[in-house]
Amino acid sequence: MKILIAEDYGPIRLSLSEALREAGFVVEHTADGDEAGWMLREHEFAVAILDIMLPRRSGLSLLEEIRERDLDMAVLLITARDAIEDRVAGLDKGADDYLVKPFALEEAMARVRALIRRRFGKRSNIIRVGDLEIDISAREVKRDGGAVDLTAKEFSLLELLAMRAGEVVSRGDVWEQLYDFSFERGNSNVVDVFVSNLRKKIDVEGKPSFIQTRRGQGYVLRENR
Secondary structure, three states, X not given: OEEEEEOOOHHHHHHHHHHHHHOOOEEEEEOOHHHHHHHHXXXXXXXXXXXXXXXXXXXXXXXXXXXXXXXXXXXEEEEOOOOHHHHHHHHHOOOOEEXXXXXXXXXXXHHHHHHHHHHOOOOOOEEEEOOEEEEOOOOEEEEOOEEEOOOHHHHHHHHHHHHOOOOOEOHHHHHHHHOOXXXXXXXXXXXXXXXXXXXXXXXXXXXXXXXXXXXXXEEEEOOXX
């Protein structure tokens, strides 16, 4: 999943970015409100973490644009401890949650996971598809009770498909959520390669694949009956 962090205070922005990346998220960050607006217009994010007080353009202004454009992402606002009116304004404008400075990284991570679960209609960090079990918090996968060893990128791909189990996920959606701005899209078949590698690790011999390809549409994760 791809996360946007717009926060002008360097220590918070960098430590939060590092923690989210270590947890397996793809992270883009900026200290500038205008640049955050450009990122939101050009790319897709699962969650936007916005400081209310940003240079050049406020987090509330960015939030308004996100909701006016009906972008499918959760918004977590970062506010000062004494800025109750900002928190109220943010929630009224459509923010999903807020963090009050100073905050613990563990709390920020838990709130991000909760927002992603809520966005995809999941109540638990554990998603089950047939005998496949995906623990989003622990980043562990089991099949029929046995552990499945995945790379960080393979887990992120499976997480995305599991969050939308039963739905077709386009190759474009996979690319947007698994790769940062520095990765050239071009005509690479890198998505197909990752899907193929993931299939080899989670599928059961003699049964249909968990991941089905819909030609010209994308991929869908469903129980391999």
